[in-house]
Amino acid sequence: MIEKLNPNSTNNTDSSYESKMNDEVIPYFNQGTQNFFEGLGGIQICYHEIIRGSKNAIVMLPGRTEPFLKYSELVFDLDELGHDFYLMDHRGQGQSGRMLADGHKGYVKNFDNYIEDLETFINIKELKIRYENIYLIAHSMGAAIALWHQIKKGKTFSKMVLSAPMLEIITGANSPRLVENYMNVLRLIGNGTEYSSGSGKGDVNTPFKNNRVTRCLERFQMARNLERKNTDLIMGGTTNQWVLESLRIGHKIYKNKHKLKEMPILIFQAGKDLYSEVTRQNRICESLDTCRKIFMPTSYHEMFQERDSIRNRIVDETISFLREK
Numbered sequence: 001m002i003e004k005l006n007p008n009s010t011n012n013t014d015s016s017y018e019s020k021m022n023d024e025v026i027p028y029f030n031q032g033t034q035n036f037f038e039g040l041g042g043i044q045i046c047y048h049e050i051i052r053g054s055k056n057a058i059v060m061l062p063g064r065t066e067p068f069l070k071y072s073e074l075v076f077d078l079d080e081l082g083h084d085f086y087l088m089d090h091r092g093q094g095q096s097g098r099m100l101a102d103g104h105k106g107y108v109k110n111f112d113n114y115i116e117d118l119e120t121f122i123n124i125k126e127l128k129i130r131y132e133n134i135y136l137i138a139h140s141m142g143a144a145i146a147l148w149h150q151i152k153k154g155k156t157f158s159k160m161v162l163s164a165p166m167l168e169i170i171t172g173a174n175s176p177r178l179v180e181n182y183m184n185v186l187r188l189i190g191n192g193t194e195y196s197s198g199s200g201k202g203d204v205n206t207p208f209k210n211n212r213v214t215r216c217l218e219r220f221q222m223a224r225n226l227e228r229k230n231t232d233l234i235m236g237g238t239t240n241q242w243v244l245e246s247l248r249i250g251h252k253i254y255k256n257k258h259k260l261k262e263m264p265i266l267i268f269q270a271g272k273d274l275y276s277e278v279t280r281q282n283r284i285c286e287s288l289d290t291c292r293k294i295f296m297p298t299s300y301h302e303m304f305q306e307r308d309s310i311r312n313r314i315v316d317e318t319i320s321f322l323r324e325k
Contacts, residue, residue, distance in 0.1 A: 199237020
């Protein structure tokens, strides 16, 4: 459930956005049902569903640090498609269970753990039995999870919409291979669960001007508002193990890209992305006859949370793509 935004909680942002969220988005989203299932190793995985008896469903997978609650507006904006909706918080974030005592740490022991949780969710909800088409919308890490699931488990989704898919994380001045080798050394000496260099606990009071994921003040403050109301949602930086697993999964997806053939994929790329490198996105998409890219030159990483001038096109293109026969 999402609580309504408090007056002025978005710090002098557009009142029309606050009205949309309070009067339309939140009541709509809260009509759905939130529950948990047991993921791999007994970790409790939180999910949300809005079911109205449609023959088609949309599964949404957020990026690292994101709770699915951030996607309530996107669910509302896609309502015109008439599909059922399923959203899931990945293990270690959102309202799902943590694997470490420090719940701020971005950690996963093995990237396949995410895939097994998703497969369990699909089976528990009997999505392949209940629906003619299952469409996937995912951001960043969620997109990597969806692609690896497709490669490892076979076809589940009829189409994929991927925002800034995490096929190769940006590693700054050091090459991804060098960082991967260094992270593996840290893992081997027992430091896999430690914060990676420059990472630390999350801060709900991070100023908007310091953020690197969106240029939309309203949506940035909405996310902070969710965290203030439920401090368990606050996430910090990555651990060495998470960085290692994320670099490795990018290699695996790229190596197995031929297994994505015939999957209709729409990729949104952000011109100001500081997290997801686009080279592998381009190479994978160019190798597939059923893949199309849309480049948003002024967008930051979180395109579904961007300014209306960017986000409106993202939503319109998503609707058009999912309607295509």
